[in-house]
Amino acid sequence: AVLKLEKEGIKALIAPPIPVGMSHHHLPFPGSLAVRPNTLRNLxxxxxxxxxxHGMKRIVLVLGHSGxxxxxxxxxxxxxxxxxxGIxxxxxxxxxPDIRKVVTEKVPGKGRWWGAHASEGETGDILACRPSLVHQDKAKPYFPEEAEAFYTKTPSLRYPARWGQNKLKSGRYSYAPGPFEYTLGVGYAGDPAKATVEYGN
Structure with missing residues (x-):
């Protein structure tokens, strides 16, 4: 993106990404990290x-987790x-929605849950920039509708999950964990095996 801007005479700088965000709903997965809203905002x-x-005239924040x-x-x-x-x-x-419209036009035939966590869309993003990190031979489809059906038919899971009653070892609660955490224990949706470099680009 920066190279394209430079060709148009626009100087741009990409800052290092902030590696930890607000992902409290994923904390039931071991290894997940999250910071409080005020911590992220202040950072x-x-x-x-x-x-x-340093004299920057304009700034664009790139939202990596669209909740x-x-x-x-x-x-x-x-x-x-x-x-x-005042900048x-x-x-x-x-x-x-406007960006999704462009993607829809450029990437026809997308599957269900194309833009979800580690789906064919996000897996395609990584294939385009860091293909060595992707092991598509291990990819399996998973559609949350199946989990949602189980989740909503099981009252003992439904209410605690919806109201953030998943207590962590530190004593705090993980708010609103969804069917990912309470059924198959997976953190993705869709069919990552269908991802392509073209999707990512």
Missing amino acids: IVDICQCFVD PEQKAVLFNARLEVAEKW PIGIFDRAD
């Missing part, structure tokens, strides 16, 4: 302040940066 604002100090709580944090951080330093600051969200 974004502090990093943006550094860019302002409503993540969007709220980014919009809040953007508002503070814009009010404090244009945008948010790129791949789940935005």
